[in-house]
Amino acid sequence: MTLIKSEDLIASIADALQFMSYYHPVDFIQALGKAYEIEQSPAAKDAIAQILANSRMCAEGKRPICQDTGIVVVFMEVGTEVRWEPNTDIEELVNEGVRRAYGLPGNPLRASIVSDPAGQRRNTFDNTPAVTHIRLVPGDKVAIRISAKGGGSENKAQLGMLNPSDSVVDWVLSRVEEMGAGWCPPGVLGIGIGGTAEKAMLLAKEALLDGIDMPTLKEQGPKNHIEALRIEIYDKVNALGIGAQGLGGLTTVLDVKIQDYPTHAASLPVAVIPNCAATRHVHFILDGSGPAILEPPRLADWPQVDWSPDPQARQIDLSTVSREEVETWRPGETLLLTGKLLTGRDAAHRRIAELLEQGKPLPAELDFTNRFIYYVGPVDPINDEPVGPAGPTTATRMDKFTDTMLAQTGLLGMIGKAERGEEAVKAIQRHRSVYLIAVGGAAYLVAKSIKSARVLAFPELGMEAVYEFEVKDMPVTVAVDSSGNSIHKSGPSHWRRIKLR
Numbered sequence: 001m002t003l004i005k006s007e008d009l010i011a012s013i014a015d016a017l018q019f020m021s022y023y024h025p026v027d028f029i030q031a032l033g034k035a036y037e038i039e040q041s042p043a044a045k046d047a048i049a050q051i052l053a054n055s056r057m058c059a060e061g062k063r064p065i066c067q068d069t070g071i072v073v074v075f076m077e078v079g080t081e082v083r084w085e086p087n088t089d090i091e092e093l094v095n096e097g098v099r100r101a102y103g104l105p106g107n108p109l110r111a112s113i114v115s116d117p118a119g120q121r122r123n124t125f126d127n128t129p130a131v132t133h134i135r136l137v138p139g140d141k142v143a144i145r146i147s148a149k150g151g152g153s154e155n156k157a158q159l160g161m162l163n164p165s166d167s168v169v170d171w172v173l174s175r176v177e178e179m180g181a182g183w184c185p186p187g188v189l190g191i192g193i194g195g196t197a198e199k200a201m202l203l204a205k206e207a208l209l210d211g212i213d214m215p216t217l218k219e220q221g222p223k224n225h226i227e228a229l230r231i232e233i234y235d236k237v238n239a240l241g242i243g244a245q246g247l248g249g250l251t252t253v254l255d256v257k258i259q260d261y262p263t264h265a266a267s268l269p270v271a272v273i274p275n276c277a278a279t280r281h282v283h284f285i286l287d288g289s290g291p292a293i294l295e296p297p298r299l300a301d302w303p304q305v306d307w308s309p310d311p312q313a314r315q316i317d318l319s320t321v322s323r324e325e326v327e328t329w330r331p332g333e334t335l336l337l338t339g340k341l342l343t344g345r346d347a348a349h350r351r352i353a354e355l356l357e358q359g360k361p362l363p364a365e366l367d368f369t370n371r372f373i374y375y376v377g378p379v380d381p382i383n384d385e386p387v388g389p390a391g392p393t394t395a396t397r398m399d400k401f402t403d404t405m406l407a408q409t410g411l412l413g414m415i416g417k418a419e420r421g422e423e424a425v426k427a428i429q430r431h432r433s434v435y436l437i438a439v440g441g442a443a444y445l446v447a448k449s450i451k452s453a454r455v456l457a458f459p460e461l462g463m464e465a466v467y468e469f470e471v472k473d474m475p476v477t478v479a480v481d482s483s484g485n486s487i488h489k490s491g492p493s494h495w496r497r498i499k500l501r
């Protein structure tokens with residue numbers, strides 16, 4: 001029997017979470033480098049360059065790749081010949097590892113988990129609990145695959161209970177089209193086929209932990225129908241033209257991973273879960289000899305892609321920008337913002353909307369007149385940082401507040417990521433406003449343009465408080481202009497190469 005010490009499991013979980021917060025998996029970053037080389041859409045190429053440059057900066061600076069440092073998901077295979085210390089609660093040991101990792105003073109990670117999800121949604125402030133799946137297997141070791149899954153990509157998970165005669169390819173393509181860009185492509189699709197509803201979802205999630213090997217698979221050719229299906233879905237998803245950040249381009253997915261399982265004769269469960277630009281997972285084995293030792297990647301493994309602001313980009317002074325100036329901006333145009341903007345995301349919007357609905361005044365500091373709001377929940381700063389990594393969050397979640405904000409607060413424009421819904425686009429057009437996007441998955445790079453930060457309102461909301469950021473040359477792209485034209489519609493339709501059957 002192998003004894004696994006509690007401290008070895010806790011330390012290994014904590015180390016793995018810290019490791020993945022700043023090191024992309026090397027196969028992912030190299031596949032992204034290849035995507036950069038072949039990309040022809042200028043907007044998508046620029047977005048990939050930002051993600052690659054951000055990745056290298058994070059590996060060097062040991063700071064999180066993305067401000068959303070994820071919900072922790074653990075798949076643990078425990079050998080039946082393994083023994084634990086008395087009264088061990090394995091899930092609690094995993095949670096202790098999460099607590100230790102997310103609270104590490106040298107690289108604090110963002111606590112994103114809320115309890116009472118259908119009620120008060122209170123932040124647990126240590127990112128616990130993890131979602132832990134434990135399986136007993138023959139052997140005397142413990143094999144662990146651990147990931148930190150971003151909310152934007154997890155929100156796009158889909159389950160279909162298809163008829164056995166339905167096409168899996170057609171279903172996946174229709175789901176990916178509906179996903180939009182909130183999952184921060186380019187990334188990887190995990191697909192689970194068969195079993196039952198919950199089994200298909202687990203297969204899809206586990207498939208995301210497999211290595212990226214699509215170039216090899218395409219070169220060598222498929223050896224079975226699952227490999228053929230992977231290639232077909234990969235080619236057809238990329239032919240949709242969604243591209244990096246949904247801006248339109250050649251690469252939406254770097255790989256398609258599939259796991260399958262026998263199912264009922266009447267059923268065809270299919271699950272698809274995307275992994276985003278901040279793909280993060282680490283695998284290790286505990287054999288009783290101590291905590292896992294993780295080998296850092298070599299910086300030489302990163303593609304040689306630098307990014308700096310486009311000198312041709314339009315410079316915008318946020319202290320003087322007017323509605324008339326905003327009306328001259330066009331979708332796809334790159335802007336560099338300098339000046340002060342406010343932040344706010346889900347919880348702050350809910351508070352503001354409630355106050356407005358009740359006819360109550362907003363906190364005195366909250367004056368949105370002619371200002372821009374940035375949808376963001378930053379990581380806490382360290383040392384002399386004004387703010388930690390601070391990339392955009394999915395704007396679609398703020399759609400239901402958009403008309404109220406534009407009509408009642410004097411807000412001029414918004415900055416986030418991904419497409420806006422129809423109602424939000426209409427509100428933008430009606431109020432002659434604008435919606436800009438920053439690159440999801442480039443949070444540390446974006447944070448470098450933030451020169452100061454102070455909390456203005458709702459400090460009790462933690463990372464969801466309203467801040468005022470002072471920015472210098474913050475790179476953004478016009479996504480919806482004041483006439484309601486959207487880059488998320490025109491971009492993909494330009495780069496699309498197939499029609500759905």
Ligand code: SF4
Binds near residue numbers: 066278
């Ligand atoms: S890259 Fe996008 S989806 Fe992924 S964790 Fe960051 S914000 Fe969320």
